[in-house]
Amino acid sequence: MTYTPDAVRHLQLSTVTLPLSTPISDAKVFTGRQRPMTEVVFLVAEITTEQGHSGVGFSYSKRAGGPAQYAHAKEVAEGLIGEDPSDIAKVYDKLLWAGASVGRSGVATQALAAIDVALWDLKAKRAGLPLAKLLGAHRDSVRTYNTSGGFLQASLEEVKDRATASLEAGIGGIKIKVGLPDSAEDLRRVAGVREHIGAGVPLMVDANQQWDRATALRMGRRLEEFDLTWIEEPLDAYDAEGHARLTAALDTPIATGEMLASVAEHVRLIEARSCDIIQPDAPRVGGITQFLRLAALADQRGLDLAPHFAMEIHLHLAAAYPREPWVEHFDWLDPLFEERLETRDGRMLVPSRPGLGITLSEQARAWTTDSAGFGTA
Incomplete structure (x- = not known):
């Protein structure tokens, strides 16, 4: 043939x-x-x-x-x-x-x-x-965590309720937003969610680049007690040196990369050892072709992977990453597609439908x- x-x-x-x-x-x-x-x-x-x-x-x-x-x-x-x-x-x-x-x-x-x-x-x-199989999947499901329930306009009680709903829906981890001008309020919200979901559930926080270096180090040390899976974007996305210092100083893993818009920008992070977990976004870096280039570099340096947003694309790419990754669950895009991605036992299942599996x-x-x-x- x-x-x-x-x-x-x-x-x-x-x-x-x-x-x-x-x-x-x-x-x-x-x-x-x-x-x-x-x-x-x-x-x-x-x-x-x-x-x-x-x-x-x-x-x-x-x-x-x-x-x-x-x-x-x-x-x-x-x-x-x-x-x-x-x-x-x-x-x-x-x-x-x-x-x-x-x-x-x-x-x-x-x-x-x-x-x-x-x-x-x-x-x-x-x-x-399925795209994951075409690329060469390492797994048929990927660990998943929810972000869409943890934004700052929601009260702590609302965040707790949404965390409960996510876990009951088969999602494995919870991420909440931090980075408020009042750091004490950040700590109150993290403590409240940790107590609510229990010690065994993966919990992540995301400061969305709003801390300076001194604040990030101080907050990173305060957050150690909550056994976080990672602290995300503690500093400006382009501050590779500052992220590298935090990565070396803290026990909690540092995650970043979602706001970078090319492979070249990620290479600087990778070479500076600026994170433990890299978070590229395929649509932001130019698509799947560029994401695969970046993923190969990240794997070579021993980095974990947690792609940002667009789970309909990133589920397949994460399934093909050699190291056990995470994929971010957002329900915002559900109305755009006829199909739904399935979560079970803390993982998102790669669909059996050909391609991305979306219509x-x-x-x-x-x-x-x-x-x-x-x-x-």
Whole structure:
């Protein structure tokens, strides 16, 4: 049996605005740096080939940047038409250089991420395999923790109730937000959640980059008593040296990386030994192709992995990581897809459906604010 070359016939790009039922606040809101989050904007790519194969992918932006991703993707999209969808790395480089005058990170690569993810989804579907299996899975389920119930606009009692609901739903760990101007309130909330869920349940905290170096060290030492699985983003995302000092000074593992927008930015973290757990985000670094490059470097340095957000993508990538990882559970994206990911006994199960295993819902179509087609529909 020989391979018959295929070609991309059509690309549909859409921008979708998902409203959040409640405005969301982390520490960046309480320090005055950002406004509460009320929506998430998605860039969706749907690809069809001459042989009738198809794939869907997405990237996203919170608070700002969604229109920029959509605009950039439209500018370079024609370069995909006629390319063999199997040549994902080649296609990525072609589109990257088509828009390289605005750089090779940030919006420029986040716009390509939706296309890159769709190509991987297509490739796995054509093979009849879940993406994790196509990549070479090390496991059929991944440890999972919930974040969406632990934001700072919620009272401590609400956070406790949501933690209980998450654990009862088969989720294995709980992460809550910290980084308030009042550190005593942070400690009160952590102590309350730890007491509520018990000593045996994994508990993480996330300061969303709002501490300076002195505060991070002081709070890190105060938090040691709670036996945390990790402290996330204690410092500015680009402070590799400060994170390295914390990693060396504290017993609690340090996790960071979600806000970085390229492999090159993560390499600096990795080389500086700035964390114990690296948290790349495939849509932010440019897609699955770039994530796999980064994961290989992280594994070589012995880092644990806990990808940020977008569990529909990251479940497959985490399942293919050699070291036992974590995947972040957010229920925000549920309305966008027909399918649901299953959690059981503290783990998220890799779906048996081919590709990513997701289908856009009618609600996602209804929330589409603009769309553009390229090639022949």
